[in-house]
Amino acid sequence: MSKESVYVTRPSLPPLADMLPYLEKIWQTGILTNGGPMHQELELALARYLNVPYISLFSNATIALITAFKALHLSGEVITTPYSFVATSHALMWNQITPVFVDIDPLTLNLNPDLIEAAITDKTTAILPVHCYGIPCNIEAIQAIADKHGLKVIYDAAHAFSVRQGQRSILSAGDLSVLSFHATKVFNTFEGGAIVSPDEASKRHIDHLKNFGFVDEVSVVEIGINGKMNEFQAAVGLLQLQRVDAAIQSRAEIDRYYREQLANVKGISFLHTPADWSSNFSYFPIEIGSEFPVSRDALYHHFKQHDIHPRRYFYPLIPEFEMYRHLASANIANLPEAKKVSERVLCLPIYPDMPREVQQKIVSLILALAQGAEA
Ligand SMILES: *Cc1c(COP(=O)(O)O)cnc(C)c1O
Numbered sequence: 527m528s529k530e531s532v533y534v535t536r537p538s539l540p541p542l543a544d545m546l547p548y549l550e551k552i553w554q555t556g557i558l559t560n561g562g563p564m565h566q567e568l569e570l571a572l573a574r575y576l577n578v579p580y581i582s583l584f585s586n587a588t589i590a591l592i593t594a595f596k597a598l599h600l601s602g603e604v605i606t607t608p609y610s611f612v613a614t615s616h617a618l619m620w621n622q623i624t625p626v627f628v629d630i631d632p633l634t635l636n637l638n639p640d641l642i643e644a645a646i647t648d649k650t651t652a653i654l655p656v657h658c659y660g661i662p663c664n665i666e667a668i669q670a671i672a673d674k675h676g677l678k679v680i681y682d683a684a685h686a687f688s689v690r691q692g693q694r695s696i697l698s699a700g701d702l703s704v705l706s707f708h709a710t711k712v713f714n715t716f717e718g719g720a721i722v723s724p725d726e727a728s729k730r731h732i733d734h735l736k737n738f739g740f741v742d743e744v745s746v747v748e749i750g751i752n753g754k755m756n757e758f759q760a761a762v763g764l765l766q767l768q769r770v771d772a773a774i775q776s777r778a779e780i781d782r783y784y785r786e787q788l789a790n791v792k793g794i795s796f797l798h799t800p801a802d803w804s805s806n807f808s809y810f811p812i813e814i815g816s817e818f819p820v821s822r823d824a825l826y827h828h829f830k831q832h833d834i835h836p837r838r839y840f841y842p843l844i845p846e847f848e849m850y851r852h853l854a855s856a857n858i859a860n861l862p863e864a865k866k867v868s869e870r871v872l873c874l875p876i877y878p879d880m881p882r883e884v885q886q887k888i889v890s891l892i893l894a895l896a897q898g899a900e901a
Contacts, residue, residue, distance in 0.1 A: 531833045531834075531835060532833065532834045532835060532875050532884055532887075532888075533835045533875060534710075534835060534836055534837040534873055534874075534875050534876075535710050535875065535876065535877045536877040536880070537709040537710065537714055537877075538714065538766065538769070538773050538877070538878055540762065540765035540766055540768075540769065544765050545761065545762070545765060548564070548761035548764070548765070549758075549761070551564075551761075552564075552757050552758065552761065557757060558756060558757050558758075559754055559755075559756040559757055560737075560754065561733075561737070561754065562757045562760070563757075564757045564760035564761050564764060565583055565754075565755055565756075565757060565760045567760070567764060568583060568755075568760040568763045568764050568767070569581050569582070569583055571764065571767055572720065572763070572767065575688070575767060575770075576687075576688060576695055576697055576722070577695045578695055578697050578698050578703075578722045579698065579722075579723065579724055579725065580722070580723040580724070580725065580726060580728070580729035581720050581721070581722055581723075581729075582720060582721045582723065582729055582732045582733050582736060583718065583719075583720050583754075583755035583759075583760065583763075584718065584719040584720055584721065584736060584753045584754070584755055585717060585718065585719070585752075585753055585754060585755055585756070585759070586706070586707075586708065586717045586718060586719045587613065587682075587684050587704055587705060587706030587707070587708065587718075587719030587720075588613045588616065588617055588719070589719065589736075589751065589753040590704045590705075590706075590719040590720060590721050590736075590753060591613065591614070591617035591680075591682065591704050592617045592620050592621060592751065592753075593721065593732060593735050593736055593751060593753050594680050594702045594704055594721050594732070595617065595618065595621045595623060595652075595680065596621060596735055596751075597702070597721075597728070597731055597732050597735055598651075598652065598678045598680065598701060598702065599651075600621065600623055600651045600652050600678065600680075601621075601622070601623060601651055602623065602624070602649035602650065602651050603623065603624045603625075603626045603647060603649040603650045603651070604618050604623050604624070604625060604626065604650070604651060604652045604653070604654050605626045605628050605637070605642055605645050605646070605650060605652070605653045605654065606618065606625050606626065606627065606628070606637070606653075606654040606655070606656075607627070607628070607630055607636065607637045607654075607655060607656050607658070607844075607864070608627040608628075608629070608630070608843045608844050608845045608856075608861050608864045609630050609635060609656075609658060609840050609843060609844075609864045609867060609868065610656040610658065610682065610840060610844060611684070611839075611840065612844055612847060613684075614654065614656055614682045614844065615844045615850060618654065619849070623651075624649075624853065625654075625844075625850065625853070625855070626645050626647075626650070626853075626855045627844070627845050627850075627853070627855040627856055627860075627861060627864075628641045628642055628645045628855070629641055629860065629861045629862065629863050629864055630658075630861075630863050630864045630867065631664070631863070632863045632866070632867065633798045634658075634661050634662075634663070634664070634798055634800075635658045635659070635661065635797065635798075635867055636655060636656065636657065636658050636661060636662075636663040636664070637653070637655040637656070637663060637668070638863070639664045639667035639668050639671060640667075642668070642671050643671055643675075645855065646671075646675055646677070650675070650677060651677065651678065652672075652677050652678040652679065652680060653668055653671070653672055653677055653678070653679050653680075654679075654680050654681075654682060655668060655679070655681055655682070656681070656682040656683075656684070656685070657681060657682075657683055657685055657686040657689065657696060658685060658840075659685055659797065659808065659809040659811055660685045660686045660687075660689045660805055660806050660807075660808050660809070661797065661798065661799075661800065661803070662686075662689065662691050662696045662800060662803060663681070663696075663699075665691075665696065665699040665700070668700075669699070669700070672700075678700075678701045679699070679700030679701055680700060680701060680702045680703070680704065681696075681697075681699055681700045681702070681703040681704065682704055683696070683697055683703040683704055683705050683722070684704065684705060684706035684708075684711065684719075685711070685806075685808050685809065686703075686705070686806070687705055687707075687711065687712045687713045687770075687806055687808070688712070688713070688770070688774065688804075688806050689803070689804065689805065689806050690803075690804040691800065691802055691803055691804075692802045697722045698722065698724065701724070702721055702722065702723060702724075702728070702732075703721070703722040704719060704720070704721055704722075705719055705720045705721075705722065706718070706719050707719055707720070707759075707763065711808065712770070712773065712774065712777070712806045712807075712808045713763075713766055713767070713770050713773075714762075714766065715755065715759040715760070715762045715763040715766065716758075716759060716762060717759065718755055718759050718763065719755075734747065734748065734750060735748060735750045735751065735753075736750065736751065736752070736753035736754055737750060737752070737753075737754060738750040738751070738752060772878070773878040774806050774807060776878035776879055776880075777806070777807035777808070777876055777877070777878060778805075778807050780807070780810070780876050780877075780880050780885060781805075781807045781810055781876065783882075783885055783889075784810055784812075784874060784876075784885070784888075784889070787885075787889040787893075788812065788889065788892060788893075791818070791892060791893065791896045792817045792818065792896065793814060793815045793816065793817030793818025793819070793896070794812050794813070794814060794815070794818060794892065794896075795812065795813045795815060796811075796812060796813075797811050797813070807876065808876075809839065809873050809876065810873060810874045810875075810876040811839070811871050811872070811873045811874075812871070812872055812874060813867070813870045813871055814870050814871075814872060815870065818895075818896065819895055819896065819898065820895055822838070822869060822870050822871070822872055823838075825872060825892070825895070826838060826872055828891065828895070829888075829891060832887070832891060834875065834887070834888060834891070835875075836872050836873055836874050836875060837872075837873045838868075838871065838872060838873075839871065839873045840868055840871075841868040841869065841871075842868065843858070843861065843864055843865065843868050845857075845858065845861065846858065874888060875888065
């Protein structure tokens, strides 16, 4: 057993030797950013790999979300999930948009479509669901509600890189989808993100917005932002893309091992796996129920004492943070499923090439607690 600390993820890196020719090219050409050759190549390669129409690369997903809302001229209120990373709602706030929290479906942990309509007001302009842990939202039901009420749908697809339902990428759902390529995600460019657009006009508009609003050297048509991915990030992305299938495969094996080893532990349950779902195995969340001898938080601290650092994604809930608490929709009494899940879920470490003995140690810590209760 290595003595290194074990974190929930360990970012994948391309081999340094493979990186050097890309760096040499950047140094030779002196093209560092502004939609250079590597940026253009990565956009095309990702659109092909993900099987989506158009991609615009960004410096990170938070700026991409902020830009996506701007591109669709959203204002007023947007219906979203309390069970996500805080950037989902923060990006609304940066557009002076009020998030309206609606509870999650306890099966998928995603926005519950049955509760959306009751939250629509004359100020609502869009729905912002998250494919939490890469589990697909109920795309058809959400689209039907959006169509009925004339709302836009933007997916925070930060967890959903390469996820498909049947043969179809879930990234082409809704009006726009936003990906994150942060170091902790399945596909990383150190920092990075992207917007998936359905058509060329939307992509072009987004590309202008992420470059200050410039459409040519002398024309600025909108109040844009600087959201451009640079050439270094794009070079990392091009190399990562060559290895991402192997990385997902490796994650799948770790996922399978956890499922086998923990299948019969009383009080530990796995999340829903839709039948026609191709997961990217980005997270391994378990739910710790009342039948397990210790609470989720006690298990979390027990792991920490052994220098293993799982994460309580997502705890606290977004509406529990101080800047959201005053909102009417942030009343936790109206978000019982999200509250319950946020107190029960623990995301176990999962990353490519995770040593088997590390997995064994994680499993045995859980089994020891479970068996201790039986003895
Ligand atoms: C990681 C993440 C983000 C933010 O992505 P960055 O690229 O770090 O800005 C947004 N939403 C969700 C659900 C995330 O997990």
